[in-house]
Amino acid sequence: MTHNMSSPFSLSYLNTITTRLPPSLRPFFLLSYPVPPSASRRLLSPALGPAPTLYGKGPEDVYFTISCALGFTILREICVRYILRWFALLWLGPVDRANGSGKGKGRTIKDERERRRLKRKRQHVVTRFAEQGWSFLYCSVFWSMGMLILRRIPNATSPAQLWGGYPFISLPGLTKFYYLAQLGWWFHQIYVIHSEKPRKDHWQMFTHHILTIALIVGSYVINITRVGTLIHVLMDFCDILLPLAKMLRYLGLSNLCDLTFVVFLVGWLLTRQVGLFLVIRSIIFDLPQYIPYRWDPSEGFLWTRKIHYTFIGAMSVLLCLATMWFYLACMVAIRVVRGMGAEDSRSDDEDEESPLEDVPEVQSSAGHITKSGDVTPAGASTPSENGNGTGNGDLRKRR
Numbered sequence: 001m002t003h004n005m006s007s008p009f010s011l012s013y014l015n016t017i018t019t020r021l022p023p024s025l026r027p028f029f030l031l032s033y034p035v036p037p038s039a040s041r042r043l044l045s046p047a048l049g050p051a052p053t054l055y056g057k058g059p060e061d062v063y064f065t066i067s068c069a070l071g072f073t074i075l076r077e078i079c080v081r082y083i084l085r086w087f088a089l090l091w092l093g094p095v096d097r098a099n100g101s102g103k104g105k106g107r108t109i110k111d112e113r114e115r116r117r118l119k120r121k122r123q124h125v126v127t128r129f130a131e132q133g134w135s136f137l138y139c140s141v142f143w144s145m146g147m148l149i150l151r152r153i154p155n156a157t158s159p160a161q162l163w164g165g166y167p168f169i170s171l172p173g174l175t176k177f178y179y180l181a182q183l184g185w186w187f188h189q190i191y192v193i194h195s196e197k198p199r200k201d202h203w204q205m206f207t208h209h210i211l212t213i214a215l216i217v218g219s220y221v222i223n224i225t226r227v228g229t230l231i232h233v234l235m236d237f238c239d240i241l242l243p244l245a246k247m248l249r250y251l252g253l254s255n256l257c258d259l260t261f262v263v264f265l266v267g268w269l270l271t272r273q274v275g276l277f278l279v280i281r282s283i284i285f286d287l288p289q290y291i292p293y294r295w296d297p298s299e300g301f302l303w304t305r306k307i308h309y310t311f312i313g314a315m316s317v318l319l320c321l322a323t324m325w326f327y328l329a330c331m332v333a334i335r336v337v338r339g340m341g342a343e344d345s346r347s348d349d350e351d352e353e354s355p356l357e358d359v360p361e362v363q364s365s366a367g368h369i370t371k372s373g374d375v376t377p378a379g380a381s382t383p384s385e386n387g388n389g390t391g392n393g394d395l396r397k398r399r
Contacts (some may be wrong), residue, residue: 027063031055031177038240056171057220061180069182073191076134084130091251092122116198131196136243143236147209149229156318157230159282163290167223167300176388179225182232183216208321215314222302225281231315234275238268258336267328272322280315 017360021029032057055150149172171179190209193202219228241264248257294301 006081012359015328017107027060028067031064031065031173032060033058034220047307053173055176056170057176061176065180065187068181069187069191069322072138072185072188076188076192079137080130081136084133085126087133088126088129088250130248132246132250134245134329135241136247137323138185138245139239142185143177143233143240145174145178146229146233146236148232152227156226159286159290162227162230162282163224164233165226166291167302168225169223171225175225175229175385177230178227179216179220183213183220186213204321204324208253208318209315211314211321215318218311218314222307223300227283229275231279234271238264241267260335261333265326268322268326268329273319274324276315276319280319281313283312283315295384 016365022114035056152172153161155161186209190206193205193209195201199205213233216228219225241260245257245260245264248254248260291303293303293305295304
């Protein structure tokens with residue numbers, strides 16, 4: 001199999017890097033099954049402009065997915081350990097300054113214990129900031145990439161574009177990279193949820209990840225990648241906002257956290273509740289008008305009644321999971337508005353001294369410490385000053 005990366009998107013530089021690789025290693029670093037340029041011009045409409053290199057599908061795509069999963073794991077370790085943790089430590093400052101305990105002979109045993117507790121809390125905050133920062137970076141990049149792919153398709157959300165061109169056997173290089181990289185990301189995420197401290201909804205998240213992998217693989221194999229890209233974009237948007245809100249909270253920027261959380265809730269309602277519902281509706285009512293039940297692998301037709309119903313069922317489960325998490329997010333917002341504080345039903349179990357996972361009891365470069373341990377931005381009122389005993393910034397919701 002010949003491997004070629006000659007395409008208009010930014011990954012073409014890999015061709016130069018990998019030309020000296022043995023042929024057996026090239027599927028791990030290059031997209032496989034390129035379609036000859038003459039065939040690419042026949043498959044694409046002239047209205048779309050110059051034809052990019054198209055790629056078919058096959059078993060060797062597994063190797064590229066493995067490379068993506070391993071690559072994300074390595075990148076995560078680099079970003080979390082050496083970039084994001086460093087930034088959080090720089091922002092939050094030393095524990096002594098937040099603790100207020102003096103140095104030297106005057107420190108009591110109680111002060112020393114409190115200092116150790118604050119150090120453990122600060123370490124927890126720094127770790128969580130770095131983990132959320134990695135999710136924020138990935139989802140920002142790949143949501144933008146998904147939007148770019150959809151923008152290249154005229155009226156991409158119309159039923160005629162989603163289903164009318166079936167089967168989508170050959171894909172532009174960027175689309176194929178996007179799909180295989182997303183698959184690698186979710187395998188990487190399974191590793192992440194088993195390497196981090198277990199959360200209370202560990203098995204719900206594990207079920208979500210397995211279901212997502214099944215949907216990606218299924219849509220890729222049966223050639224309905226266009227709707228798969230749309231679903232990715234709908235899902236990834238909120239995965240930008242929630243990590244960002246948590247990062248702002250960990251840094252003590254409560255007002256910005258609150259604003260981001262509100263945008264997150266509105267975004268979730270529009271993309272995951274309304275958007276996914278409309279996709280499922282299109283699968284039920286629009287898809288049969290464009291794709292007949294036909295099993296002909298030689299022509300790329302892999303659509304049967306059983307597959308259709310299975311697809312509807314899997315998407316419905318995904319919508320149910322999204323609805324459950326949206327309900328929990330709304331409960332967090334209601335508790336904060338009522339001044340009851342907010343607990344994350346998904347947060348990990350802390351020791352008895354520190355039951356709340358994201359209250360940074362350390363001095364931020366832009367705030368001071370309240371009596372409850374919250375960081376209040378400079379110029380903002382404390383909970384006792386604004387009449388809210390818990391503080392509006394006390395958002396501990398994690399998707």
